[in-house]
Amino acid sequence: MTANIRVADHAGACYGVERALKLARRCGAEATPPVHTLGPLIHNPLVVRDLASSGVELAETLDDAREGTLIIRTHGVVPEVVDAARARGLDVVDATCPYVKKVHDAAAQLTREGYQLLVIGEAGHPEVEGILGHAGARAQVVGEASEVAGLTLKPRVGVVVQTTQTAQRLSEIVAALAPRVRELRVVNTICKATEERQRAAAELAAASDCMIVVGGKNSGNTRRLAEICAAACASTHHIESEDELDPAWFAGAYEVGITAGASTPQEHIDRVRARIEQIMSGE
Template sequence: MALTIEVARHAGVCYGVERALTLAAEAARESRGPVRTLGPLIHNPLVVSELEHAGVTVADRVEEVDAGTVIIRAHGVVPQVVDRAERLGLTVLDATCPYVKKVHMAAEKLVREGYQLIVVGESGHPEVEGIMGHADERARVVSTPADLDAIELSRKVGVVVQTTQTVGALSSIVSALLSRTSELRVINTICAATQERQDSAAELAARVDVMIVVGGKNSGNTRRLAQICQMGCAHTHHIEDSSELEASWFTGVEHIGVTAGASTPAAHIDRAVEKIRALTEAR
């Protein structure tokens, strides 16, 4: 049987990342002054390096920028960051993913209506920090049901979710909350694109001999894809760049699956597929 390479039906950049990359490319071409992103635009080191070559560099803090344009990363920021940038006279280009903005609005709504906010997500993740900036001092971040044990819960609890979380993670925490509060309001803010990529990856991983996941190792959604694939295919490898692929991974296999995180451009997927072909064509 001939070797086949199959790319997951849903893989690679989502709408929010595509939009952020387009805005950054336009700023690089059209802005007269320097262009900086506040933190990495997306969680993909290769893309960040490509942007730097195009003239879009990274600043960790607004205070590091004294002129020109600052781009708000796709993950969003706390409102105070935008305020500081505008007070400094900088041109602010907001590349926050529209779906992340929906989480901000949902968090503000729940807080305004008197709910104690629980954010299901990764503590310290830039998206989660941005969400917390739209909440109040009672808001808490949880990633597992066990995290709830350290929180004094109110009678009214509201829940939002980091856009790249899994339905399973949300469900387990909601189940734990049901017996601990008298009123629970859940707004499912998981991005549809995330769910599509996870479902496609799981379906493909169950059918192949080897699974390759392409994307930043600092990307939460890509790491989750790798974890999902690992459950269906023991021979799963998470790479950032095609140069990491090894011929030994494909010895004796007939069906290779490829997927990629929502911050992985199509060109990076294509390079991985081409490298796999090159490594296996002599067999």
């Protein structure tokens, strides 16, 4: 019986990632050298390696990029970092995802209006750190509904969300907050692309005997896709490249599903699919 290999309807690089990659590649070819990204441009080690081979190096801190061009990663940074880079004479190219910028704006607005700001997301994640930088010193990060009980809350609370969080987590945390405050204002800043990928992945996983999730192991949105798929398909495997595929995973599988995080270029998905086809055909 021939296996049916399907890719989720929504999978792979989102608009913000594609935009950032175009900017970075253009800088590698045209911008004032040396060219660095401040931190990984996106959470995909294979892409970061490919960018380095094309002249776009990785700078972990500003001290690692003393001249030339500095690209701000898709996750954004605190405003002071951009100011410091320009003060050093660096040419700054901002590749922050436009949807992340909307979170920055919403966080700043809620803070100006006097709300106690909560950011639903992963503490320490670069995107969350950037949001906090636009929200003021008193903003707090909440990762799970269970954390709400330990918060000291003011009567008026505003909420924004890391773009790659799940709608379920947002709902759980909002439900925990609502009974404890007089006014709760929630700005749902989960990216539409994230929601689409999560929904499509869950549907495909539920109909698959084996599910492959492609993307960086350091990518929060890809890890969440893997969690969602694992809840629907016990044989779910998160990989970064086709080299990690194990033929044993596909033994007895008829329906094989593939999805990929928002930081995964299409060519990575294509290589994984091609390799699965080889495995299933016995090559």
